[in-house]
Amino acid sequence: MTAVLTWLGHGTWLIETDDTKILLDPFLDDNPASPVKAADVEADYILISHGHFDHIADAVPIAKRTGAQVIAIFEIAQWLSQQGVENTLGMNIGGSVPLPFGQVTMTIAYHSSVLPDGTYGGNPAGFVLTIDRKRIYFACDTALFEDMVLIGKPRLDLAVLPIGDLFTMGPVESLRAIELLAPMMVAPAHYNTWPPIEQDVEEWALNVRHVTTAQPRVVPPGGKIYV
Numbered sequence: 486m487t488a489v490l491t492w493l494g495h496g497t498w499l500i501e502t503d504d505t506k507i508l509l510d511p512f513l514d515d516n517p518a519s520p521v522k523a524a525d526v527e528a529d530y531i532l533i534s535h536g537h538f539d540h541i542a543d544a545v546p547i548a549k550r551t552g553a554q555v556i557a558i559f560e561i562a563q564w565l566s567q568q569g570v571e572n573t574l575g576m577n578i579g580g581s582v583p584l585p586f587g588q589v590t591m592t593i594a595y596h597s598s599v600l601p602d603g604t605y606g607g608n609p610a611g612f613v614l615t616i617d618r619k620r621i622y623f624a625c626d627t628a629l630f631e632d633m634v635l636i637g638k639p640r641l642d643l644a645v646l647p648i649g650d651l652f653t654m655g656p657v658e659s660l661r662a663i664e665l666l667a668p669m670m671v672a673p674a675h676y677n678t679w680p681p682i683e684q685d686v687e688e689w690a691l692n693v694r695h696v697t698t699a700q701p702r703v704v705p706p707g708g709k710i711y712v
Contacts, residue, residue, distance in 0.1 A: 486617040487711055490643070493526075494518030494706040495678045496540055496625060498645065502616055505529050505586040509612070509623060510540035511547055518678045520707035523547050532589065533557035534625035535598035536564075536606025539678075545570055556582070556589060560607030564600055578608055587616040592636055594627035596653070613641075619712055621645070622666065626675065629658040633665040641668035643702070643712050647675035648689055649682030656689045663697045671699040672710055 491499040494516050500507040508528040513519045516539070523543035531553045533541055541561070545568045548555050554572045555565055562575030576582060581590040590613040598606035614621045619642045624633075626647060637644075644666045647653035653675055654662060663671050671693060676684045690701040702710045 488614075488616045488619060488621065490621070490645075490672075490710040490712065492672070492674065492704050492706055492708055492710075493521060496534070496647070496675045498623070498674070499526065499528075500614065500616075500621070502586050507532065507586070507614070508547065508553070510534055510625065511543040512539045512541070513543050515542060516678065518706050524550075527551055528553040530584065530586075531555045532612055532623075533561055533565075534594065534611060534623070535596060535609035536561055536600035536604070537598065537626070538601045540626070541601070548572070558591070558598075558607040558610055560605060561598075561600065564604055564606070578610060587614060589614055592622070592624075593630070593632065594625055595630050596626040596628070611636075616712075619643075621712055622668065624662070626653050629654045629662050631665065633662055637666035637668065641666055643670045643672065643710065644668035644699070645672045645674050648673040648684055648686070649676035649678075650684065651681050656684055656692070659689070660692055660696055663693060663699050668699050670702050670710070670712070671697075672702045672704070 489501045496510045498509040513523045548570045559575035562573040592611040594609040596609040598609040622644045693701040
């Protein structure tokens with residue numbers, strides 16, 4: 486079974502299997518880089534990495550419209566329930582949950598997390614998705630951390646890393662992260678949405694080829710990666 490990943494700009498991804506749609510960090514309507522709007526997206530599951538507006542802004546309307554199960558850190562799952570989302574699953578760092586398409590594991594991320602109304606958002610997180618024995622890691626918003634070497638075992642088929650700098654790791658730190666994770670493929674995210682996080686992604690890809698064993702996969706918003 487092939488997983489198809491579509492980058493919807495910034496930190497938002499749509500992951501599709503044969504019969505399942507998984508939406509990560511939906512930020513679409515106010516995202517200048519997004520090729521679609523929230524009303525255009527379907528989802529069976531929604532993953533939320535942390536509470537910042539640029540990762541959760543459209544989660545509530547999409548979840549209510551589609552009936553998707555929203556998976557997030559426990560505190561965010563509780564907050565979403567208070568917003569009228571009926572189908573939530575709260576979990577915590579290090580936990581895994583089996584689902585019809587495979588498995589979701591919640592990993593650590595070094596960042597911050599507060600919800601749009603100021604409510605405490607618990608710990609920020611990343612995710613490892615296991616789909617038909619393939620492992621896909623979304624670091625989400627994070628700094629570089631040495632335990633990435635553990636996330637990379639067993640081997641990752643794809644790692645998605647932020648490279649925008651300022652709010653997350655930048656291009657230089659991401660190269661070290663790739664060395665620690667040792668994935669087969671790596672894709673950048675969380676860059677070029679606004680001027681403060683603009684990066685030369687082609688130069689980044691050249692550096693990935695030069696100093697790591699991973700194959701860079703750079704796509705524009707709306708572009709697809711096959712795993």
